Amino acid sequence: MVDESCHAQFSLLGIHSRAEPGLRVQAFIPNFLHVQPCRFGHTGYAQTSRTGGRAKHNAKRSAHLRSQYPLRTASIPPSPPPPPSPPRDDRPHRGDPDWGKDGHVASLSVWLCVTLVMSPHCASARSKRSSSTEPPKKKRILILMSDTGGGHRASAQALQDALENAYGAELECKIVDMFCEIAGAPFSAMPAGYSWVAKRPWLWRAMFTSGRIAPFRFVTERVSYFMMRARLLHAFRELRPDLIVSVHPLCVTGPLRALRELGQRERVKFATVVTDLGGAHPVWFDAGVDACFVPNASVASLARRRGLRDEQLHEVGLPVRAAFSRDPPRARSQMRHALGLSPNSPAVLLMGGGDGVGGLGRVASQVATALANAHSAGKVPHAPQMVVICGRNEALRRELLAAEWPIKVQVHGFVSNVSDWMAACDTLITKAGPGSIAESMIRGLPVVLSGYLPGQEFANVELVESERVGVYRRKPDEIARVTADLLSDPLKLSEMSQRARMLGRPHATQQIAAKLHSMLDNAN
Numbered sequence: 001m002v003d004e005s006c007h008a009q010f011s012l013l014g015i016h017s018r019a020e021p022g023l024r025v026q027a028f029i030p031n032f033l034h035v036q037p038c039r040f041g042h043t044g045y046a047q048t049s050r051t052g053g054r055a056k057h058n059a060k061r062s063a064h065l066r067s068q069y070p071l072r073t074a075s076i077p078p079s080p081p082p083p084p085s086p087p088r089d090d091r092p093h094r095g096d097p098d099w100g101k102d103g104h105v106a107s108l109s110v111w112l113c114v115t116l117v118m119s120p121h122c123a124s125a126r127s128k129r130s131s132s133t134e135p136p137k138k139k140r141i142l143i144l145m146s147d148t149g150g151g152h153r154a155s156a157q158a159l160q161d162a163l164e165n166a167y168g169a170e171l172e173c174k175i176v177d178m179f180c181e182i183a184g185a186p187f188s189a190m191p192a193g194y195s196w197v198a199k200r201p202w203l204w205r206a207m208f209t210s211g212r213i214a215p216f217r218f219v220t221e222r223v224s225y226f227m228m229r230a231r232l233l234h235a236f237r238e239l240r241p242d243l244i245v246s247v248h249p250l251c252v253t254g255p256l257r258a259l260r261e262l263g264q265r266e267r268v269k270f271a272t273v274v275t276d277l278g279g280a281h282p283v284w285f286d287a288g289v290d291a292c293f294v295p296n297a298s299v300a301s302l303a304r305r306r307g308l309r310d311e312q313l314h315e316v317g318l319p320v321r322a323a324f325s326r327d328p329p330r331a332r333s334q335m336r337h338a339l340g341l342s343p344n345s346p347a348v349l350l351m352g353g354g355d356g357v358g359g360l361g362r363v364a365s366q367v368a369t370a371l372a373n374a375h376s377a378g379k380v381p382h383a384p385q386m387v388v389i390c391g392r393n394e395a396l397r398r399e400l401l402a403a404e405w406p407i408k409v410q411v412h413g414f415v416s417n418v419s420d421w422m423a424a425c426d427t428l429i430t431k432a433g434p435g436s437i438a439e440s441m442i443r444g445l446p447v448v449l450s451g452y453l454p455g456q457e458f459a460n461v462e463l464v465e466s467e468r469v470g471v472y473r474r475k476p477d478e479i480a481r482v483t484a485d486l487l488s489d490p491l492k493l494s495e496m497s498q499r500a501r502m503l504g505r506p507h508a509t510q511q512i513a514a515k516l517h518s519m520l521d522n523a524n
Helices: 004-012 019-028 052-068 104-133 150-167 178-183 187-198 201-210 214-239 253-262 297-305 332-338 360-376 394-402 418-424 434-442 458-466 476-488 490-503 508-521
Strands: 139-145 171-177 243-246 269-273 291-294 313-315 347-351 385-389 408-412 427-430 447-449 470-472
Touching (some): 139 150, 139 508, 150 434, 150 508, 178 187, 178 214, 187 201, 243 508, 291 297, 291 508, 313 508, 418 434, 427 434, 427 476, 458 470
Parallel strands (some): 139 171, 243 269, 427 447
16 A cells, blocks of 8 residues: 555645545546556566666666555455456556556656646646737727817817728727816816807907916916816726827816826826917927927927927827828819819808808808909909808808809808818918818918907918918908909919918828827837
């Protein structure tokens, strides 16, 4: 019988009987070893399928085992012979009379050694198999904006489209209105309040100017964060972004503070995409961001004054819709024909922004009359035509559709093919929104600015006039007169078009998306 020390070793492995232990040990011995039972009393050494030149070593090992575990075969009752069956191999099986004898200690030792050596490699192989079968986790990008005007959402959607088209298999991109979807009341009233304040320039000027005063800005930022803090922290815990991109000036300081409070600032990257063109309000710039994308050198200099370093700044242009990154599919005359315009007649495009603000109806009426008079006087050889895009202002669209016009006029509401309309027209009349100006430059379209928000958009007017790609006129009759003069002077119109096209940056959106993707690669 196996002595008590051997039984103790078996007990550590959960083996408690003489016959059943051998069954358990044999079940775990790999087939490729072909370990045979050791019969020290008959052959003098442990017989395995790999004896060969190791016979002497095995003989010494057998002698040592016999001295440690003397055999007492007389006390083992004989087992009945196994039933006849075709032999599969020479390994012991359940009916073997020697099953569980002391010779199996060598088999157990071999099995234990092989298990200890091979288990790390097996675990590594299992880990590799599991990691290869699991799909890689997608990175999460959160774009923060607010529907205060159409430009911020348009920029956010342009970035989302560029990121998903180029890197959709690696990341998820989500646009969130921070004030309506996260902060809640009273901030959720900001989009409606924007349209109301935009129609009262004196009130907008007061709000914009007060935000430039450092003490006032310090107080309003902290009060606003205190009011939205709980919802902001909860949103970031739920959304778990790897990168946050702000395309709104009021979505910078608060989110950065929330990330620091959550202890996630090192893990989550943060980028600001400035969507103003000629200038930018100080709240756009926070030295704690990882990257800040600006449209031109003048805005970059403003960022440096606010403490941003050169390695944080990227001068790439404004993000524009994907259609503007490609050349027009047809020549101008063909584009006109495809859109239902007269192919050989000059065309003027009027846009009032996404909300259709800016006295568009009065301007349209005056421009149509001036163009008809210029044609009657022979200054414009072909009968001019006009396209009016009213945006979301449905009441204005219905009013203009019901009006009588002296020239051919098309009236539309909100459209998604602005790029096609710009490619089909000769000049653009619009308010001084940064997105409209940037897109008109890409299409080489001279602009007549009909209005601007005090403070915020005045720098855009200065940019357009200093670069000689357009003019600003405030009164509807002045806008009509300068528009008719431009169509009467094809040479001047062509020069302005060439300068505008040189300033356009059609690939800004793709460049920003590529940099944001590289920031994800460097994220912790």
